[in-house]
Amino acid sequence: MLDKIDLKIIEVLHQNSRASFVEIGKLIPLSASSVRERIQKLEELEIIKAYTLKVDYSKMGYGLEVFIMIKLFSGKLESFMAALDSFPEIKRAIRITGSHNIHMKVVLKDQLHLQRFIDMLIKYGEPTTQLILSELK
Amino acid sequence: MLDKIDLKIIEVLHQNSRASFVEIGKLIPLSASSVRERIQKLEELEIIKAYTLKVDYSKMGYGLEVFIMIKLFSGKLESFMAALDSFPEIKRAIRITGSHNIHMKVVLKDQLHLQRFIDMLIKYGEPTTQLILSELK
DNA sequence: ACTGAAAGCGACCAGAT
């Protein structure tokens, strides 16, 4: 299915998704058109789901990054999912097993912003908040 | 500091970090060279930290994605941090507040792989595992 | 800061091994 060349391509794109086919080809080594064909196949198979970006939220004025887990009240899953799009603070939301149903990464300006956000959340369930200190990996 | 054009550029790159300057420029609208200048500035300021990739781990033979939180034993932080690089299963590791010190996203082949991974982890602390069910956002 | 022009380079497609 996936050979070592595919894995290497994915690794390179993981480090820099804007790398050109020529650039990737030099690291393999492989011609640019073959790199292109393989990447197209990976995209068609949806093994590559998206090309995206890592930004520094603190430098954008959002100094508080937190994980919030929430134990949704019975029957609130539908409305919570519908509300997700209206909160740009929520960068990621994932259903998980365990006593909390949802795990979120949330980005906020300051404590006041966090307080308002939690006040909103308690309509849907019981939230637990953990501050993000630093990224180890 | 960041105006609406910068935010729009970041938004476009977030959806597709391989978008060309011309392409981004058409959506703003702005000339390709101005888009390039702004992106270079965002990179220099390290507001844009990296261009990266989203892959489908289950299609790569890693059917189990989990969050593992760990409450490290006293004095184990150093050795745990040093060990991070040797475990490709750990896709992300973050220091957090609360009774658990570390939050990790871990990708594994199957239950046996998870068991072996947890057996390894208990050298460093008390792990708690939550299976990832689905990504809502 | 933004634009537009010119040169160089990469993406893309076709055809061959």
Next chain:
DNA sequence: ATCTGGTCGCTTTCAGT
């Protein structure tokens, strides 16, 4: 599945506003 060659479009630089 990979490569080469040719065309077109994009990137890059820079002079001008």
